[in-house]
Amino acid sequence: MTLKELLDNSCERYSERISISFVNGDPMNYSDLKRAVESATELICRMGINKGDRVAILSNNMPNWCIIYLAITGAGAIVVPVLPDFHANEVHEIVQHSGSRAIFVSQKLLRKLDGLRYDELQQIMSIEDFTVISGSFADRPSTIELPVETDTASIIYTSGTTGRPKGVMLSHRNITLDAEKCLDLQDVNLNDIFLSILPLSHAYENTISFILPIMQGAAIYYLEKLPTASVLVPALQKVRPTTILSVPLVIEKIYRNQVRAKFTRLKPVKILYEHVAPFRKFAHYLAGKKLRKTFGGRLRFFGVGGAKLDATVERFLCEARFPYAIGYGLTETSPIFAGANPSRVRFQAIGKVVSDVQVKIDNPDPRTGVGEVLVKGEIVMQGYYKDPELTRNAFDDDGWLRTGDLGCFKDNYLYLKGRLKTTILGASGENIYPEDIESVINNCRGVLESLVLEQKGKLVAMVCLNMEELENSYKQFRANMDIFKEDLKKYVNRHLNRFSQIHSIIVVTDPFEKTPTQKIKRYLYR
Numbered sequence: 001m002t003l004k005e006l007l008d009n010s011c012e013r014y015s016e017r018i019s020i021s022f023v024n025g026d027p028m029n030y031s032d033l034k035r036a037v038e039s040a041t042e043l044i045c046r047m048g049i050n051k052g053d054r055v056a057i058l059s060n061n062m063p064n065w066c067i068i069y070l071a072i073t074g075a076g077a078i079v080v081p082v083l084p085d086f087h088a089n090e091v092h093e094i095v096q097h098s099g100s101r102a103i104f105v106s107q108k109l110l111r112k113l114d115g116l117r118y119d120e121l122q123q124i125m126s127i128e129d130f131t132v133i134s135g136s137f138a139d140r141p142s143t144i145e146l147p148v149e150t151d152t153a154s155i156i157y158t159s160g161t162t163g164r165p166k167g168v169m170l171s172h173r174n175i176t177l178d179a180e181k182c183l184d185l186q187d188v189n190l191n192d193i194f195l196s197i198l199p200l201s202h203a204y205e206n207t208i209s210f211i212l213p214i215m216q217g218a219a220i221y222y223l224e225k226l227p228t229a230s231v232l233v234p235a236l237q238k239v240r241p242t243t244i245l246s247v248p249l250v251i252e253k254i255y256r257n258q259v260r261a262k263f264t265r266l267k268p269v270k271i272l273y274e275h276v277a278p279f280r281k282f283a284h285y286l287a288g289k290k291l292r293k294t295f296g297g298r299l300r301f302f303g304v305g306g307a308k309l310d311a312t313v314e315r316f317l318c319e320a321r322f323p324y325a326i327g328y329g330l331t332e333t334s335p336i337f338a339g340a341n342p343s344r345v346r347f348q349a350i351g352k353v354v355s356d357v358q359v360k361i362d363n364p365d366p367r368t369g370v371g372e373v374l375v376k377g378e379i380v381m382q383g384y385y386k387d388p389e390l391t392r393n394a395f396d397d398d399g400w401l402r403t404g405d406l407g408c409f410k411d412n413y414l415y416l417k418g419r420l421k422t423t424i425l426g427a428s429g430e431n432i433y434p435e436d437i438e439s440v441i442n443n444c445r446g447v448l449e450s451l452v453l454e455q456k457g458k459l460v461a462m463v464c465l466n467m468e469e470l471e472n473s474y475k476q477f478r479a480n481m482d483i484f485k486e487d488l489k490k491y492v493n494r495h496l497n498r499f500s501q502i503h504s505i506i507v508v509t510d511p512f513e514k515t516p517t518q519k520i521k522r523y524l525y526r
Helices: 003-013 030-046 063-074 088-098 107-113 172-184 203-216 229-239 248-263 267-275 277-294 311-319 388-394 434-442 467-473 478-494
Strands: 018-022 054-058 078-082 100-105 123-126 132-135 152-158 166-171 193-196 219-222 243-246 301-304 324-329 336-339 358-362 371-376 401-410 413-419 447-455 458-465 504-508
Touching: 003 030, 003 063, 003 172, 003 203, 018 030, 018 063, 030 063, 054 063, 054 088, 054 107, 063 078, 063 203, 078 088, 088 100, 088 107, 088 152, 088 166, 100 107, 107 123, 152 172, 152 203, 166 172, 172 203, 172 336, 193 203, 193 229, 203 219, 203 243, 203 324, 203 336, 243 248, 248 267, 248 277, 248 301, 248 311, 267 277, 277 311, 358 401, 413 434, 434 447, 434 458, 434 478, 458 478, 467 478, 478 504
Parallel strands: 018 219, 054 078, 054 100, 078 152, 100 123, 193 219, 193 243, 243 301, 301 324, 458 504
Antiparallel strands: 123 132, 152 166, 324 336, 358 371, 371 401, 401 413, 447 458
16 A cells, blocks of 8 residues: 555545644644645645655654655655754755755754755755745646555654664555554554654654554644643643653653652652552552543553663553553664553563564574564565665575564563663673663662763763752762762662672763664764
């Protein structure tokens, strides 16, 4: 199925249902959406865009983002979604590398195109009203050549934890099939209401919170501004969504800043909270009731993906009876290929693999069963754009995609342990997973985030502290920094096995640089 066929089918079946809207805007039904996409498709053709041409989008989420995406792909061209958080230099590199002939950009992000020198870019278009900002517009209609499902629909550039962006080529079938397979994990129907808070230019939000609800006749609402608390909370109360996708950082901040902070403020309550399990569970249950109300009262699916969810935060979600679920995949797999729904989650597990996708563990450790996760199926990418060598290296000799993630299966549930490239080999040959150590450190009071590295055979933790909180809690905190670091090291090591012990702690003042899905760019700190 192509994206155009998916849209046409939904517009016919759900014509009067709400499709897309700003939270405070006038909703479009599916008939309105069809007309808007047809009009935008005519614009694409008048711009002289032909089948196979690349057209970029640089914008925060909005209904027009969806409309122009569907118009570009419906006209047989290839959409190049650019993450709004990319640096201007990365934006320039992507536009040039992709060979984009035009770009639709929001007014707020237009400055990121300053200094762009690229002769093939013929038009810079406003995404707000689809008018020309600069460039030639000869208004010579091209001939529409409808796409087939094996055609490339999108080139998504990833900015991972390892360096330069890579252009992942996804076909129409890659994307529409993955949306369909996600129904194995969670039912989506025409009564569902999605609130979109992650960038549409990320494969996770694009397939699961855009293409999937469109396919099922659901409604999608977009924020007019970035999802700060002052914007998000009123939106939740107004929209009362049933479905939200998020990265772990969002729910981890809620837990640490609101839940844990509340129950550790007074020493007697802190002792009960940290050492008496029945008290903690009851406290979490009450916090969960309040949190569900904050989210609008009818949330039935809070999807978490993009990075590993902290174990302590997941324990809170379980005890709070919050309807969370984990999804796992890569941009290269369109993206989701394993997960669960809220009724089937298992603590610290990903979930089951979707139907018609093969997953195996390569070279598993005979003691633990942990090895690299490999994937094969029709949701796997076509390759990396203009990079056949990188594409070859991404697959093994039998055509299995190497994810670079370490995991194992238990009772058909996939569990992840960390990244292959970040795993540290201990002195006695043990595999040490920095993410597990960081999880312990991050749950210490006053710690914002951490990064564990190996230096000269020793494990070193770089730790970013909440200085304001610590200075308010401890007198002369800065003068006693060395004592704090030693106490922190002792506490962390008491909760770690022998070969994962931290040798030293380095306090950093600035937050770590991250990818758009809030994973630390580890390569910058080695």
